[in-house]
Amino acid sequence: AQSVTQPDIHITVSEGASLELRCNYSYGATPYLFWYVQSPGQGLQLLLKYFSGDTLVQGIKGFEAEFKRSQSSFNLRKPSVHWSDAAEYFCAVYGQNFVFGPGTRLSVLP
């Protein structure tokens, strides 16, 4: 069975600081991996995805994520956070079905 964990329920960073959101998955093979963002009052928007190939993927809004097979991880990073990045972030895995993680809420301090 697939599962996704996002160990951090809530993270607070200062504007301009770097960010890393953790995502770990459990699946017998290499799944497809996604990061979505849900801003307050908005729908979910895809930030980036990994299907195969280069393990470092670039997404929208300056985000990137790195797939590490040995760690079963797909952590999301951004070198400099903007106030508008405050939102809920969801990691998702597709193996046999789609499974979403519980989400990490990001707060940004001015």
Place this chain on the structure above:
Amino acid sequence: GAGVSQSPSNKVTEKGKDVELRCDPISGHTALYWYRQSLGQGLEFLIYFQGNSAPDKSGLPSDRFSAERTGGSVSTLTIQRTQQEDSAVYLCASSLGHGNEQFFGPGTRLTVL
């Protein structure tokens, strides 16, 4: 092109009533998904449709929940005899095929009094 649309955006109902939630996917998308998001929670998978195949209903929480997809396009999620614990945001998503990037609608916020 238009994105995924859902209606109504908000629905308030009384306990025991039936409700129908509608989803219009992106034209040409063969896969359609329903999720439930309770306050402060992640997404709970409910059901998905892929083309003309039998839907995967494995996420439906009880037999009060059902969904159909007519003509491979519009989908309706029906909740019978609503309970207060059904209160949540119901999200619909569509994709070109199962496993592809999902495009989400704005959701329907259901409140059961």
